[in-house]
Amino acid sequence: MSSNTYCVIMAGGIGTRFWPMSRQAKPKQFLDILGTGKSFIRSTFERFAAIVPAENFLVVTNRRYRDLVLEHIPELGPQQVLCEPIGRNTAPCIAYAAYTLRKANPDAEMIVTPADHLILNETDFHAIIRECLEFADRHDALMTVGIKPSRPDTGYGYIQKSNNDVISRVKCFTEKPDLELAQTFVQCGEFFWNAGIFIWKVSSIIEAFCRHLPEHHALFSAIMEDLGTEREEAAIEQVFSECRAISIDYGIMEKADNVYVRCGDFGWSDVGTWGSVYQLSRKDAYANAKSHDGCYTYDTRNSIISLPAGKISVIKGLKDYIVVDTDDVLMICPRSDEQSIKKYIDDVKFDKGDKYI
């Protein structure tokens, strides 16, 4: 492990798609939705701990999740959790980490990763990350990891590579294409899903901020001397209130000319929907994905049933349903209807405020 290699885990999301299992007080990254025995953020830490020493991790999260992060990753010291006062999308999040690392170690090389994805084949994944680190070390390159698409998913960003090299320069980014375009992308073979994993030298990404997001560069440069001091919190509060919310993809990756992609196929999923949870879960003889052995089903098929530990359920006559039970909210809805969860949340919030959100 190189002492110049750092891992930045982006863990600020307040995902509502898994409501009522995910809640504002405990969003997806802190849950074990797939029943692996570990939360997503814990799995993410362990995955990268094979490559990066524990003291070289930073987690960027919302202020309210600081204690949860330290609870799930007790290997971290409090100074390794960077707290955002407010979510401003990925560019400010990454800037906060990058300018912090530049101050700590100007030779730092950083991996950026979401906190809440699944990777099944960690051996292949580690090999790819190591290749990317080596490449980024030798070049002034902004590296992404591309996933071989298995279906024309319209919810992802697509990366088009420009040649057949293992590590190829990126030709183009396309966010959330329509179905027809996505189908063309999958057939063509040049397009890969954007997994939101980035590898670069800190000097390279700061150079990119300087060129493509000069406002952000100015704001974060100005508070460099406050970072790591007792003035950090107030300075960050100020910067986040002033800086524009923008994604790293839109703000930098789509504009820079030194962007490279390493494509791979290592059992990746962003586990972004109940549909993907269903796909990834073990099913019983009737294709039901059950959280544990206390789910008794009769004439019930192709359904997801998730209950708190110690609770049992008896369910008859549901086909293609999602049943999620928590201590204070029960949700029963067709699997085809999961995009309505946001509406349900709105209705509950209108009546009851934030209590159940």
Next chain:
Amino acid sequence: MSSNTYCVIMAGGIGTRFWPMSRQAKPKQFLDILGTGKSFIRSTFERFAAIVPAENFLVVTNRRYRDLVLEHIPELGPQQVLCEPIGRNTAPCIAYAAYTLRKANPDAEMIVTPADHLILNETDFHAIIRECLEFADRHDALMTVGIKPSRPDTGYGYIQKSNNDVISRVKCFTEKPDLELAQTFVQCGEFFWNAGIFIWKVSSIIEAFCRHLPEHHALFSAIMEDLGTEREEAAIEQVFSECRAISIDYGIMEKADNVYVRCGDFGWSDVGTWGSVYQLSRKDAYANAKSHDGCYTYDTRNSIISLPAGKISVIKGLKDYIVVDTDDVLMICPRSDEQSIKKYIDDVKFDKGDKYI
């Protein structure tokens, strides 16, 4: 109120039909399934407290429910709760109360009532009970209350009266007829549902035990001097282990020739099924019966939704369903399927023992 008038509440049931809401540890009589704000046993006590002074109540229940009875009816002294060591159907239950009352007051007149029925029109009901008390006081009569049947229910016992007097001698009892017979009964006009409410002098019912259930008479007569002493528990333990389980209907009412019925129509229900709970509940615009205002429904109709206080639910796409959620069991099944609840209980019990029963 006559100091000779007593009310005996039979509260020994371990009803499983409302599982998972009713549990062995807290069966139906201690629940407020209809959301009236009071348990069935509390409502039963209050209903008869208009006629009978509190010190003249006896509750016969299983030993394990003794404290629950005193909690729901704090007006009772501990000696007013008669504890059965084991359920032996209604004849031994009523004998226990009758022989206890004979010792306390040979002139006692007793009303016997189930603990878990609903009566909507209490004014009419009180008038009828008073009539019955008066009649039983003047005659050596075993009185029952008959309910004008509103449908050909095959789950009830039917009482045929022999003439058109307000209080008529009973011609015949018929337990749980088949549908065709039940339809004939309803059309005929001479048949009434047996509500399981009885009124008689203690001397009359003991005379009837002597004649029709001589074994039971012998067993209970033999322990008369133990009743009300510290030897009562052991004596009752012995009697209940020896005496035959038999209902009062089958053991006495169908055989005696001094049985009378007072028919009435006062909004009675035994609230014996989820179907009857649904009928009796307030429904929303889509005919859903909801336990409280935290039940959010979408494209959901004709369903019963019962949640613990403080819990909310979001339910989409259920028609004619029962959703019952408790702290440790969730049940979702079609309303047409409620007779399967016993099977569900068996399956859960087979796996998990009594924990969830």
